[in-house]
Amino acid sequence: MSWLVAENLTFGYDVPILENVTFSLNAGETLSIMGVSGSGKSTLLHILSSFLKPQNGIVRLLGKDIYQLPQNELLALRRNEIGIIFQSHYLFLGFNAEENLEVASLLSNQKIDHELLSLFGILEVLPLNIGALSGGQQQRLSIARILTKRPKIIFADEPTGNLDRETAFSVIQLLFDYVKLTQSSLVFVTHDPILANKALYAYRLEHTSLKSLK
Numbered sequence: 001m002s003w004l005v006a007e008n009l010t011f012g013y014d015v016p017i018l019e020n021v022t023f024s025l026n027a028g029e030t031l032s033i034m035g036v037s038g039s040g041k042s043t044l045l046h047i048l049s050s051f052l053k054p055q056n057g058i059v060r061l062l063g064k065d066i067y068q069l070p071q072n073e074l075l076a077l078r079r080n081e082i083g084i085i086f087q088s089h090y091l092f093l094g095f096n097a098e099e100n101l102e103v104a105s106l107l108s109n110q111k112i113d114h115e116l117l118s119l120f121g122i123l124e125v126l127p128l129n130i131g132a133l134s135g136g137q138q139q140r141l142s143i144a145r146i147l148t149k150r151p152k153i154i155f156a157d158e159p160t161g162n163l164d165r166e167t168a169f170s171v172i173q174l175l176f177d178y179v180k181l182t183q184s185s186l187v188f189v190t191h192d193p194i195l196a197n198k199a200l201y202a203y204r205l206e207h208t209s210l211k212s213l214k
């Protein structure tokens with residue numbers, strides 16, 4: 001069963017943004033989306049991740065037609081199965097790093113993975129307040145917090161936008177490793193063609209449709 005299926009997605013305002021976008025993604029697979037600013041990348045990501053209903057078309061996550069689900073089932077799907085990574089960190093500024101992770105751990109009933117934190121290079125900053133962390137450390141902590149709940153499908157909007165090139169590549173590789181290890185799926189938006197082409201499937205969103213980069 002495909003973890004993610006998009007069928008004939010169409011959306012627009014005064015002009016079309018997406019027209020008949022169709023693709024699928026299986027467990028253990030990664031997909032990247034590139035495109036110029038305003039091309040609709042974030043709009044597509046919001047539709048796929050259950051936050052924006054398409055004007056036409058279907059999105060299936062884990063076999064469920066998400067825009068036909070009752071609200072309580074959709075909220076449960078978001079909470080338990082979907083991980084969303086933003087370029088902005090959205091960390092709790094009054095907490096230290098470890099407390100931010102503990103919130104995610106309590107909400108998801110999953111233990112904090114200290115091996116993951118070590119791989120992300122943030123194990124030693126757990127006692128520090130969020131304000132004492134660098135932008136790169138905050139972003140890596142933010143990603144680790146999302147992965148704490150063991151999502152089956154991860155949507156990431158410019159997840160490495162605040163990181164230097166070397167750190168960005170290492171973080172993307174860690175996400176790929178997580179996907180392979182857990183047989184989850186990853187869809188991410190990026191402006192970096194080298195990062196985009198590291199995904200199993202790489203697309204450019206152009207003139208309302210997806211065009212394969214490979």
